Every structure is written in C-alpha cells, then in structure tokens.
Amino acid sequence: MSAGDYDRHLQRLRRKLREQRQRTATAIASYFPSGTRFSQPKGGLALWVELPDEISSQSVFESALDAGILIAPGLMFSNSNRYDHFVRLNCGMPYTPEVDQALREAGAILHRLVRDAEARHSNADSVRTAEQR
Secondary structure (H helix, E strand, C coil): CCHHHHHHHHHHHHHHHHHHHHHHHHHHHHHCCCCCEECCCCCCCEEEEECCCCCCHHHHHHHHHHCCCCCEEHHHHCCCCCCCCEEEEECCCCCCHHHHHHHHHHHHHHHHHHHHHHHHHHHHHHHHHHHHC
C-alpha cells in the first residue's frame, strides 16, 4: 500500500469514527435522562457518560445486559468506586438502526432507574416525616 493510499484510508476512517461519535452523542442527548453528562473527545472509539445522581454503573450494566445490550460500567476502569457513576459507550461500530435502538433502550433503562431512585427517596422521606410526628 502506498503512503497516499494509507493516508486516504486514515482520513476516511477518522471521518467515519467522528461521525459515529457524533451520532452516539446525539442519541445520548435525546434518549438519556436529564442529569446525564458526557464529553465529546476529538478522537477515540468511546464516550464516557456520567450518570444522573445515585445511579450506579453496575445497575445499568446488569439491566442493559438483561436486555442484550453491552455497556462497560465505570467500575471496570478503577480499583475503587471512583467511576461508579460513569459508563463507557463504544462508538467504534457503524451506527446502524440496531445501535440506535440499543441506545434508545439504554436510555429507557436509565429513565427507569432514575424513577426507582426517586421513589426510594420519596418513600424514605415519608418514613422520616411519619417518624417525626
């Protein structure tokens, strides 16, 4: 392969990966609940996603796995709980309708986990209020 062919290949690959990262970021912004944050790197194959408060990456991982979706929990990348509120999403595969549907389903899982956490807090607040009476 000549140097020119290789350079063209790298340019196409970089453009495609940038497009896939952008489409994934757009899906996260559309499908994931408020309180979700992520950064958009200039390169790479993954997006780090910070989950809404009190949502554990392990619970997201387990729920997503039950739905056939592979998400890397942040706990995998630390020997402490430092990244428990983060997940890493791969953007290296072509963005297909199946990938979009998986991100939509991951968003639905996160919405459910947020609702469950809010319900637990509401119940705990009710118990505290009743105990104070």
